[in-house]
Amino acid sequence: MIKKIIGGAVGLGLLLGLVVFIYLLTNNKLSIGYNKGYEPTQPIPFSHKKHAGQYGIDCKYCHTSVEVSRHSSVPSMNICMNCHLSVGVGKEWIQKLQKQYADNKPIAWQKVHLLPDHVKFNHAAHINAKKDCNTCHGPVEEMEKVYQYQDLSMGWCVNCHRGDYDNSISKEDLKKLKEGGHTQAPINCSTCHY
Numbered sequence: 001m002i003k004k005i006i007g008g009a010v011g012l013g014l015l016l017g018l019v020v021f022i023y024l025l026t027n028n029k030l031s032i033g034y035n036k037g038y039e040p041t042q043p044i045p046f047s048h049k050k051h052a053g054q055y056g057i058d059c060k061y062c063h064t065s066v067e068v069s070r071h072s073s074v075p076s077m078n079i080c081m082n083c084h085l086s087v088g089v090g091k092e093w094i095q096k097l098q099k100q101y102a103d104n105k106p107i108a109w110q111k112v113h114l115l116p117d118h119v120k121f122n123h124a125a126h127i128n129a130k131k132d133c134n135t136c137h138g139p140v141e142e143m144e145k146v147y148q149y150q151d152l153s154m155g156w157c158v159n160c161h162r163g164d165y166d167n168s169i170s171k172e173d174l175k176k177l178k179e180g181g182h183t184q185a186p187i188n189c190s191t192c193h194y
């Protein structure tokens, strides 16, 4: 009898746990296996806080392809050298940078963000839809070292795409939303998957 009660209680507990777990998982409150917060060490301690924050250099000055391409390029050394042939030349890291430039050796920057191969992402589409870098990358201009700010899960992508686009709303309401300046994005699988 006692055994049955204990067994029942344990079973119920497990079931409840499972329900809560599935709830958390499907509502994006858990990000198992995602690299949120990933912050690799870079070969040169390049600071966004200094360059983009303190000196106010525009993101697009360095990430030049972000408006036109799927990828937002990481700058080549030429861009650094626009300044560092003459700026900070007494500093140890700048001398290293200049040596690498002279030797024609690119810097092996470590990638921070990486989606799986089966996912299509496109910077240009988002920038042209007036999405801000900070929405997806966080306050980069305050980061000494860049880290992954969002979990980049499918739920995260789809939530935003669905945010202003829902198949259940009427054509009329959709028109109103559009006129109100709302952007919308498709949520069919082939939008994001090969």
Ligand code: HEC
Binding pocket: 044, 045, 046, 047, 050, 051, 055, 057, 062, 075, 077, 079, 080, 081, 082, 083, 084, 087, 088, 091, 092, 093, 094, 097
């Ligand atoms: C528009 C000008 C500009 C560009 C472009 C630029 N920097 Fe700088 N950077 C600066 C200035 C200004 C400082 C501060 C120098 C100082 O404190 O004497 C600095 C400082 C640094 C420092 C810190 C030096 C130290 O030891 O204090 C590093 C490292 C650095 N930059 C790397 C880079 C790299 C790598 C790039 C290219 C991806 C780059 N910078 C592009 C202007 C620039």
Ligand code: HEC
Binding pocket: 042, 046, 048, 051, 052, 057, 058, 059, 060, 061, 062, 063, 074, 075, 109, 110, 111, 112, 113, 114, 133, 134, 137, 140, 141, 145, 146
């Ligand atoms: C002076 C050049 C420069 C400016 C200005 C700059 N960046 Fe960067 N950015 C870099 C370099 C170099 C790297 C690669 C090294 C690193 O991750 O720190 C990088 C890396 C990144 C990454 C990580 C890329 C990856 O590997 O996944 C993001 C995101 C990013 N920058 C966003 C921004 C945003 C947003 C701004 C404006 C607020 C900005 N950057 C301004 C030079 C710059």
Ligand code: HEC
Binding pocket: 059, 060, 063, 066, 070, 071, 072, 073, 074, 113, 114, 115, 121, 123, 126, 127, 131, 132, 133, 134, 135, 136, 137, 152
């Ligand atoms: C809608 C979200 C979103 C916006 C807005 C966005 N990014 Fe990204 N960014 C991402 C994702 C997702 C990745 C990873 C892409 C991959 O692995 O294919 C990424 C990767 C990057 C990278 C690494 C190189 C690459 O393309 O893989 C850089 C650099 C970067 N972003 C800079 C920027 C800058 C600068 C802006 C603003 C001008 C910006 N991003 C706006 C989501 C965004």
Ligand code: HEC
Binding pocket: 115, 119, 120, 121, 122, 125, 126, 129, 131, 135, 136, 152, 153, 156, 157, 158, 160, 161, 183, 184, 185, 186, 191, 192
């Ligand atoms: C902050 C909101 C937001 C987030 C987060 C976001 N998107 Fe988008 N996405 C949009 C908007 C808005 C558009 C533009 C729709 C248009 O122009 O019709 C778009 C467009 C796209 C397109 C181009 C669709 C086309 O026109 O062919 C792709 C692909 C895409 N997103 C993939 C992704 C992926 C993958 C992620 C997650 C890694 C993601 N998006 C995250 C808002 C977002």
Ligand code: HEC
Binding pocket: 115, 116, 119, 152, 153, 154, 155, 157, 158, 161, 186, 187, 188, 189, 190, 191, 192, 193
């Ligand atoms: C707005 C973009 C977007 C749309 C739309 C989308 N996905 Fe995804 N999907 C992603 C991203 C980003 C990932 C990788 C991150 C992750 O696994 O959560 C992913 C991962 C997956 C995975 C792999 C999960 C794993 O564990 O590796 C499958 C399977 C998948 N999606 C199926 C679908 C199907 C089926 C649809 C249509 C009903 C769909 N996706 C629509 C962005 C999207």
